[in-house]
Amino acid sequence: MKNNITLSHWLAIPALALSLGASSLAFAQDTTLKAVTDPSFVPFEMMDQDSGEMVGFDMDILHEIADRAGFKVDLNTMDFNGIIPAVQTGNVDLAIAGITITDERQEIVDFSDPYYDSGLRILVSDGSDVASLDDLEGKRIATKIGSTSYDYLQEKLGDDAEITPYPGSSDMYMALMGGSADAVFYDAPNVGYFAQTKGQGKVKTVGPLYEGQQYGIAFAKGSEWVEPANKALEAMHEDGTYDEIHEKWFGAAPDAE
Structure with a gap:
């Protein structure tokens, strides 16, 4: 049996494909x-x-x-x-x-x-003599619950420091500013932003960038x-x-x- 496809049928095929393509794009955008x-x-x-x-x-x-x-x-x-x-x-x-x-x-x-390329950084009060992670032994360190900074502190300092995880970034900074923490250890861009804004003149970042990270x-x-x-x-x-x-x-x- 012959395939009875006319020229008009062949012309309709690419038009149909184009229509389906446009419909798929519209679906994706929705x-x-x-x-x-x-x-x-x-x-x-x-x-x-x-x-x-x-x-x-x-x-x-x-x-x-x-x-x-x-x-x-x-x-x-x-x-x-x-x-x-x-x-x-x-x-x-x-x-x-x-x-x-x-x-x-x-x-x-x-x-x-x-x-985004990041890492971990130490934040301390402006008059602090802390200069590196080694100086945090025996100190009270604020960090964030569920963060890689908390895991890093546990691995490097463990029981040699008082590590307190807080639910939010603002809680960590309040602890430092209020004197209930000696340092904050957290993601470098967040720590640096706080030091340049609300903490300007009161806190400073110190030490190198620890544990290079990518977001x-x-x-x-x-x-x-x-x-x-x-x-x-x-x-x-x-x-x-x-x-x-x-x-x-x-x-x-x-x-x-």
């Missing part, structure tokens, strides 16, 4: 992903008191990636120690909160390519959005958008200096 962040990790994410919206370096990165990858964001907040479990259990699709990429975390969530966006295991996010991030580096966002919050990016 996709909304549930996202979560920790509102206390300044200046990566924080609440704008005037607008009531979350702002910060991470927020600018997330929204730019979402625009380029073709999804919308339904953003909520929670304490940092609940973020990875929320992604792992599928309660949210992704999380961005200065999350350090670790082997342990990679076993339960998928990460985007690294989008990534956490996705649920097997998420189809990891690759689009990585492509968007790569394009942001290539066209200078990433450098613009970095300069807005931290000054010139290291590779631009």
Whole structure:
């Protein structure tokens, strides 16, 4: 039996494919992903008191990636120690909160390519003689619950120091400013930002950058959005958008200096 396909049928096929492609794109752009962040990790994410919206370096990165990858964001907040479990259990699709990429975390969530190079730093009162991690032996150290800084302190100092994990960044800094802690040990950009703003003239960062780290966006295991996010991030580096966002919050990016 002959295949009775006319010229008009053949012409209709690419038109149909184009229509389906456009429909697929429209569907992708209509996709909304549930996202979560920790509102206390300044200046990566924080609440704008005037607008009531979350702002910060991470927020600018997330929204730019979402625009380029073709999804919308339904953003909520929670304490940092609940973020990875929320992604792992599928309660949210992704999380961005200065999350350090670790082997342990990679076993339960998928990460985007690294989008920020960081490390850990010591913050002390302006008159303190602490100069390095070794000087923290026997001291009262404030850090954050569920953070890699807490794990690092436990590994390096253990029982040789009084290590207190706090639920939020502001709690750590209040402990230092109020005299109930001798030092804060936490992510370098957050510590540095506090020293230059609310803590200016009262606290200082000391010592080297400990345990080089990289931040990534956490996705649920097997998420189809990891690759689009990585492509968007790569394009942001290539066209200078990433450098613009970095300069807005931290000054010139290291590779631009």
